[in-house]
Amino acid sequence: MSLSRNSGLNIKDLTVAYKGGQLALERVNLTVPEHSIYTIIGPSGSGKSTLLRAIAGLIKDYQGEILFQGSSVHTKETLIGLVPQSYGLLPWKTVHSNIHMAMKISHPDRTQKHNQEQTIQHWLEAMGIEDLAKRYPLSLSGGQQQRVAIARAFALVPTIMLLDEPFSALDAVTRETIQRLFLENWKANPATTLFVTHDVEEAILLGEKIIVIPSDKGKSPVTIDNDHVFHMKHEDKRDSDDFFQQMKRIRKVIQEQW
Numbered sequence: 001m002s003l004s005r006n007s008g009l010n011i012k013d014l015t016v017a018y019k020g021g022q023l024a025l026e027r028v029n030l031t032v033p034e035h036s037i038y039t040i041i042g043p044s045g046s047g048k049s050t051l052l053r054a055i056a057g058l059i060k061d062y063q064g065e066i067l068f069q070g071s072s073v074h075t076k077e078t079l080i081g082l083v084p085q086s087y088g089l090l091p092w093k094t095v096h097s098n099i100h101m102a103m104k105i106s107h108p109d110r111t112q113k114h115n116q117e118q119t120i121q122h123w124l125e126a127m128g129i130e131d132l133a134k135r136y137p138l139s140l141s142g143g144q145q146q147r148v149a150i151a152r153a154f155a156l157v158p159t160i161m162l163l164d165e166p167f168s169a170l171d172a173v174t175r176e177t178i179q180r181l182f183l184e185n186w187k188a189n190p191a192t193t194l195f196v197t198h199d200v201e202e203a204i205l206l207g208e209k210i211i212v213i214p215s216d217k218g219k220s221p222v223t224i225d226n227d228h229v230f231h232m233k234h235e236d237k238r239d240s241d242d243f244f245q246q247m248k249r250i251r252k253v254i255q256e257q258w
């Protein structure tokens with residue numbers, strides 16, 4: 001596996017205003033090297049979801065550039081996996097079909113049904129939702145729906161992974177298990193990853209760098225190095241001095257920026 005750090009995901013002067021004039025992002029610049037995980041924290045309404053949705057191609061009307069490896073991110077070659085805040089599941093499809101359909105659309109050339117089935121089964125089991133395969137999304141709890149959305153994104157093996165508060169509806173124990181799974185999966189398939197969370201601890205546990213978005217639009221995001229914690233054994237992170245120091249550092253940035 002090559003871990004070359006070339007240009008990666010490059011966001012240049014991104015401005016998004018919704019119809020009606022609501023300014024969501026103003027001249028945002030951000031570079032995420034290929035195969036990195038950056039976590040993002042920011043106050044409610046600061047434009048985090050808008051940023052992910054613009055990268056994913058769900059918002060077409062923006063100013064600025066969103067590039068991957070120097071070209072527009074919106075090409076067939078760059079597969080983007082998104083776990084949206086509202087899960088984005090099709091209510092008329094079963095859990096299994098939601099994942100299967102996303103795989104068929106994303107990998108139309110991969111016709112080996114057997115492999116697809118194995119992948120779906122693997123992720124349903126990993127997320128602890130194998131018993132729910134035939135159920136419909138609206139019959140599931142929020143945390144169950146969220147795990148379907150995560151399973152679907154992981155099953156796609158995307159080039160870029162965008163996660164919008166992906167573990168917010170999970171109980172504490174499941175959340176810790178899936179955080180670990182998320183990092184293991186990233187090591188095996190290191191997608192260039194942006195991970196939005198409201199949980200400062202989670203941002204420190206999972207990100208190589210932590211981006212803090214200020215409340216004042218037009219002010220540049222603050223990037224905090226988190227290499228020390230990121231490279232620790234996952235189970236040792238929470239009790240380490242480095243983790244404690246990072247908590248203090250980020251709290252201070254939040255007090256200054258929010």
Ligand SMILES: Nc1ncnc2c1ncn2[C@@H]1O[C@H](COP(=O)(O)OP(=O)(O)OP(=O)(O)O)[C@@H](O)[C@H]1O
Binds near residue numbers: 047
């Ligand atoms: N569809 C929309 N139409 C109009 N304005 C919108 C729309 N979606 C978001 N906004 C506005 O854009 C701004 C940024 O919203 P966004 O959802 O990106 O913020 P966020 O940082 O993800 O917030 P949260 O942490 O609460 O999820 C907010 O002021 C919001 O009201």
